[in-house]
Amino acid sequence: MPIFRGIFKTPAHRKYNYNPRYFDAESEELQERLQNAEKLKAEGAEGSKARILFGLRRGGYSAESESMRKKSAMRSNMLLLGIIVVLIVISVFLIEAYLPLLLQEMEGK
Helix, strand or coil, X not given: CHHHHHHHCCCCCCCCCCCCCCCCHHHHHHHHHHHHHHHHHXXXXXXXXXXXXXXXXXXXXXXXXXXXXXXXXXXXXXXXXXXXXXXXXXXXXXXXXXXXXXXXXXXXX
């Protein structure tokens, strides 16, 4: 019977205990930031992808993105202001045109 027991026995778990000798979190973070900066400066499709990804992340800030954001906000505000002005003009026109008719109808009844 011991022969069959060795065939169907599951192996024991192996443990991997590796402890690094030296780790500097600040230098690792610095290296990662330098690599990201190199990706952002790169030309071509990869550089474009990196810049888009950086802009979509929270905290992604640059002077160019700030000016672009301000231009976009100004354009949006101007469009909203234009729409409000057009709606006010239409409302005034409709009130001037149809309010006397409505008042006459109400007095006649």
